[in-house]
Amino acid sequence: MSQYIARLGRRSAASLRLHRRPRRVAMLSVHTSPLHQPGTGDAGGMNVYIVELAQRLAAINIEVEIFTRATTAALPPSVELAPGVLVRHVDAGPYEGLAKEELPAQLCAFTHGVMQAWAGHRPGHYDLVHSHYWLSGHVGWLAAQRWGVPLVHAMHTMAKVKNANLADGDTPEPAARVIGETQIVAAADRLIANTAGEADELVRHYAADPGKVAVVHPGVNLSRFRPADGRAAARARLGLPRDALIPLFAGRIQPLKAPDVLLRAVAALLDERPELRSRLCVPVVGGPSGSGLAKPEGLQKLAARLGIADVVRFRPPVGQEQLADWFRAASVLVMPSYSESFGLVAIEAQATGTPVLAAAVGGLPVAVRDGHTGFLVQGHDPAAYARVLRDFADHPHLADRMGEAAARHAQSFGWDAAAAATADVYTAATHAHRRHVRSHHG
Numbered sequence: 001m002s003q004y005i006a007r008l009g010r011r012s013a014a015s016l017r018l019h020r021r022p023r024r025v026a027m028l029s030v031h032t033s034p035l036h037q038p039g040t041g042d043a044g045g046m047n048v049y050i051v052e053l054a055q056r057l058a059a060i061n062i063e064v065e066i067f068t069r070a071t072t073a074a075l076p077p078s079v080e081l082a083p084g085v086l087v088r089h090v091d092a093g094p095y096e097g098l099a100k101e102e103l104p105a106q107l108c109a110f111t112h113g114v115m116q117a118w119a120g121h122r123p124g125h126y127d128l129v130h131s132h133y134w135l136s137g138h139v140g141w142l143a144a145q146r147w148g149v150p151l152v153h154a155m156h157t158m159a160k161v162k163n164a165n166l167a168d169g170d171t172p173e174p175a176a177r178v179i180g181e182t183q184i185v186a187a188a189d190r191l192i193a194n195t196a197g198e199a200d201e202l203v204r205h206y207a208a209d210p211g212k213v214a215v216v217h218p219g220v221n222l223s224r225f226r227p228a229d230g231r232a233a234a235r236a237r238l239g240l241p242r243d244a245l246i247p248l249f250a251g252r253i254q255p256l257k258a259p260d261v262l263l264r265a266v267a268a269l270l271d272e273r274p275e276l277r278s279r280l281c282v283p284v285v286g287g288p289s290g291s292g293l294a295k296p297e298g299l300q301k302l303a304a305r306l307g308i309a310d311v312v313r314f315r316p317p318v319g320q321e322q323l324a325d326w327f328r329a330a331s332v333l334v335m336p337s338y339s340e341s342f343g344l345v346a347i348e349a350q351a352t353g354t355p356v357l358a359a360a361v362g363g364l365p366v367a368v369r370d371g372h373t374g375f376l377v378q379g380h381d382p383a384a385y386a387r388v389l390r391d392f393a394d395h396p397h398l399a400d401r402m403g404e405a406a407a408r409h410a411q412s413f414g415w416d417a418a419a420a421a422t423a424d425v426y427t428a429a430t431h432a433h434r435r436h437v438r439s440h441h442g
Contacts, residue, residue, distance in 0.1 A: 021427040022127030024063040026118075026143065027054060028136035030110055031100050033068040034087055035079065046156050048320075048344060049218050050132060051081065056219075056419030058084030062426070065126070067114050067139075069106070071095050088117055103135055104176060111139045118147065128426055132156060134177060137184035150189040150433035152425060155181065155198070157341050160205040165339040165361060167255035167380075182206055189436075190429040192216050192422065194342035195363040212432075214425045217366070219415030220347045225324050227353035227407055231399075234328035244281040245393045247357070248330035250323060250345055253288045253299055258359070260302055261336035264382035267306040269389050276393055277311060285315045285326055327352040331392050331399045335364065336380055343367045347413050350374070350406035355399060357388050373406035 027050065034051045054064040063084045070089035079087045090113030093106035118125065130152045131140030137153045144151035159173035159181055166172060185191065185206040191213045193199040199215050202208040228234070235242055247266070249259045266282050284299065303312045318326065327333060333349035335358040342363035346356045350367075356374035358364045370376040377384045392398055 020430065021423055022062060022430060024065070024126055025057065025426070026114070026126040026129050027064050027066045028114070028129065028131040028140050028143075029066055029068045029133070030092075030107070030135040030139060031069065031103050031133065033071065033089075034066055034081060035068075035075075036071075046132060048221075049156075052219060052221055052415045053419060053422060054085045055082045056415045057423065058082060059416075060419060060423060062423060065117075067110075067117070069093070069103075069110060090114060090117075100135075101174075104138075104180075107135065107138050111142055114139060114143055115146070118143070128152060128430060130154070130426075131184075134159075134181045134184060137188070138180055141184060141187045144187075144189075148437075150426075150429040151187060152190045152192060152429050153184055153188040154192040154194075155202070155341070156194075157339065158198075158201060158205065161201055161362075162256070162339050167258060167338045170255040170338075188212065189433050190214060190425050192425055194218055195366045197366070198341055198363065214421075214428070216418055216421040216425065217413060218342050218344055218347075219418035220344070220351050220410055220413045221320070222351055222411065222414050224320055225327065225348045225351035225410070227403075228324075228328060231328055231353075231403075234325045237325055238329050240283075240329050241279070241281055244279050244331075245276065245389070246281050246283065246329060246331045247334045247389055247392070248283050248285065248326060248332070248349075248354075249334055250283075250285045250326060250349075251335070253284070253286050256338050258336040258338055258380060259284055259286075259299055261380050261382055261385060262334045263299065263302055263306060263308065263312065265334075265336075265385035265389060266311065267308050268382050268386040269393070270308060270311075272386070273390065273393070280311045280393075282308070282312045283315055283326065283330075284312060285318060285323070287317045324348070324352055327354050330354050332357050332374070332389075334385065335359065336377070336385060337361060337364070338380065340364055346374075347410050350403075351410035351413075353403040353407040355402035355406050357385065369405070369409055373402060373409045 029050050032047050034047055036047055057064050065086045067088045067090055069092050072095050075089050077089055081087050090110050092110035128150050129140045129144040131137045132154050133156050140151050159177040163172045185208045191202055191208055193213055193215050196215050199213045202213055203210050249262050251257045253259055270277055303309045327349040333354055333356045335346055337359050340362040346367040349356055350373055356368045358368050358376055360376040360378050368374040368376055375388045
């Protein structure tokens with residue numbers, strides 16, 4: 001892990017300060033708008049990541065213009081999200097009814113919109129392109145080349161990694177995406193990985209040059225996600241029973257996120273300990289997404305089949321402020337995902353003082369300190385999750401003790417640190433790009 005951070009560290013500080021960092025960045029987020037509600041459709045952790053990062057970059061004098069696909073005619077062409085952060089809506093394909101899988105066909109139209117916006121400015125308006133997810137990477141590749149500026153790319157998730165960890169009945173990512181990701185890895189001046197594990201995956205699966213990969217942990221909004229007035233008050237606000245065991249699922253409802261594993265674990269727990277039924281409440285907060293859209297009622301039907309419909313409460317996605325309250329109210333957040341590049345909700349929940357029970361996949365072993373701030377489970381056997389839930393039921397103080405450790409742990413994941421590290425990556429990319437240009441013209 002340290003080789004990536006050390007390489008960045010040795011160069012950063014003194015040497016990076018000698019090189020000018022960008023003043024204005026074109027940030028590309030084709031398939032998900034920073035203005036969308038996380039937990040709906042394809043909106044999730046990446047939305048939160050882009051909004052928070054852009055605001056913190058603006059606070060350190062790096063202006064950000066975020067290009068995203070227009071999904072309604074009602075939106076103006078550009079919206080100021082915060083001082084120094086502008087969201088530009090690009091017309092590319094029909095506003096509604098376009099699935100993420102259909103977006104590759106709209107990349108040409110999207111690129112045209114980005115180029116049109118650029119044509120209205122003086123030369124050198126953007127100093128750098130930062131693309132998020134492979135769809136944006138393709139637009140970024142072309143834009144960066146056309147403008148003669150460096151390209152920094154964040155994968156967020158990778159097709160080869162997802163396909164190696166598919167949930168039962170989930171649809172594999174298409175070959176076109178694998179090819180697209182491989183091209184972007186070769187083209188980018190710098191690649192930002194959420195964790196050292198993700199950096200290794202870029203090198204192993206996509207032959208990324210290790211010298212181009214930088215690890216920047218995503219942050220969490222610590223002023224929004226904080227313990228506040230505690231678990232009992234949050235439960236009262238949400239109308240939840242005061243003394244219940246409340247294992248919470250919060251996120252998009254799709255096979256990848258494995259909410260079914262939580263339901264099966266609850267059923268297994270109740271088979272073994274039927275007396276817990278009266279003090280068990282299982283909220284599922286989120287909307288169907290991705291391959292989950294094919295069977296939007298699937299989870300409700302599963303709860304009925306398992307005979308636990310009386311203890312499960314389905315709730316639509318909520319805004320960030322209310323999500324923080326759901327985290328505070330929970331005894332434990334459950335994340336049995338098959339693949340998770342970082343698992344931002346794991347840090348958000350811990351920041352509110354709630355421990356996390358998660359699958360030991362992707363970035364979750366970085367986000368959760370096993371045995372201290374929560375528990376990591378190898379694999380997706382519901383019985384293994386049921387065993388941990390039983391511990392929380394039998395030891396009511398476990399949630400409080402681990403929750404305190406979780407809140408302390410989350411403090412090291414502030415967005416200011418993430419923005420400063422990203423600015424260092426921008427500076428390094430700018431420096432490398434100039435050197436590359438000089439060597440080709442020299």
